[in-house]
Amino acid sequence: MRLSTAFRYEQSIANLQQRQQDLSTAQMQLTSGKRVNAASDDPTAAARAERALASIARANADQRAVQASRNAMSLAESGLGNAVDLMQTARETIVAAGNGTYSQSEREALTAKLREIRKQMVSVANQPDGGGGYVFGGKGSTSAPFTDTAGVVSFNGTPGQVLAASTEEVNLTMNGEAIWMNITRDLGGGVTESFSAFTALDNAIADLETGTNVSGAVTTGLARLDRVLGQFQTARSQAGEMLNRLDGIESRLADSKLASQTEKSNAEDLDMVEAISQFQNKQTGYEAALQSYASIQKMSLFQYIS
Structure with a gap:
């Protein structure tokens, strides 16, 4: 009888301990709101939740990259819009300088206006991105990518563009050299002329200041500025296309993140x-x-x- 009583006692203790552990686990789940609080609770569900968590982390990183790209492309699109406006004003100024009734002093007043436009153009080309870089800095520049030394504007960045560290290919900069410096004009007969947005203005200013062959200076100046305008408008369209693409990427990332959050919740929530x-x-x-x-x-x- 003592053996029977001891056995029943041990069984009772074991049952009580198991019931107490089950109750404690249930209480912990209610407190946390999660069915899986440790991998040992359900290894398969824990693995599913871990994969979903990694997917959410990637989506968060990609969303940050998209936001950085959106900021840069918005600044680029706005800056190129300003550059187009400046070129339009320069074009109108050159047309006005071709007025045959204008005196040389009046033309010099117009060239002073062109110099101010050129100065503003350099500022636009050196548009900061708000994060210590430059929108048109190419593959990166620790200082302003465009410098105006002794009347000559040079590009000191690295040609190309910076891409965000993301699973999505999104730009953080634009190729400033290609946009502002590498402009060509077909002169006919297989001959082309290469110049920058700045030299187009420099040459127009110099030609108008001489006062000789004003009609020819206006014609050539307008032809060059039209090519600059075309280049800026193309680059602005590219920035706009990137912004549209970012909208699609952002929507896709939001859907992916929501799906991962749902999967994580299904795996571990109570x-x-x-x-x-x-x-x-x-x-x-x-x-x-x-x-x-x-x-x-x-x-x-x-x-x-x-």
């Missing part, structure tokens, strides 16, 4: 209604085990003899 019901059942089971243990504990040889 069904609260079911969990509360299970908790109540386990609480009832624990109380029954406690009562059973109390009954077994009261048993002794003296109680049996009596």
Whole structure:
């Protein structure tokens, strides 16, 4: 009889401990709102949640890259819009300088206006990106990519463009050299002329200041400025296309992130209604085990003899 009582006692203790552990686990799940709080709770679900979490982290990184690209391309599109406006004003100024009734002093006043436009153009070309870089800095520049030294504007950056560290190919800069410096004009007969947006203005200013062959200076100046305008408008369209592309990427990333969050939730989150019901059942089971243990504990040889 003692062996039977000892066995029942051990069984009662084991049952009580198991019920207590089950109740504690259920209570922890209710507190955290998660069915899986450790990998040991459900290794398969934990692995699913981990993969989903990694996917969410990638989506977050890509979203940050998209936002940085959007900021840079917005600045580029706005800056090129300003450059187009400046070139339009320069074009109107050159047309006005061709007026045959204008005196040389009046033309010099117009060339002074062109010099101010050129100065503003350099500022636009050195548009900061707000993050320590430059929108038109190409593949990177620690200082302003365009310098105006002794009346000559030079590009000091690296040709090309910086791409964000992302699974999506998005730009953080534009190729300033290609946009501002490498402009060509077909002169006919297989002959082309190469110049920059700045030299187009420099040459127009110099030709108008001489006062000789004003008509020819105006014609040539307008032809060069039209090529500059075309270059700026093309680059502005490219920035706009990138902004449109970013809208699509952003939408796709949001959908991917939501799907990953749903997968993570499905893998580890708790069904609260079911969990509360299970908790109540386990609480009832624990109380029954406690009562059973109390009954077994009261048993002794003296109680049996009596």
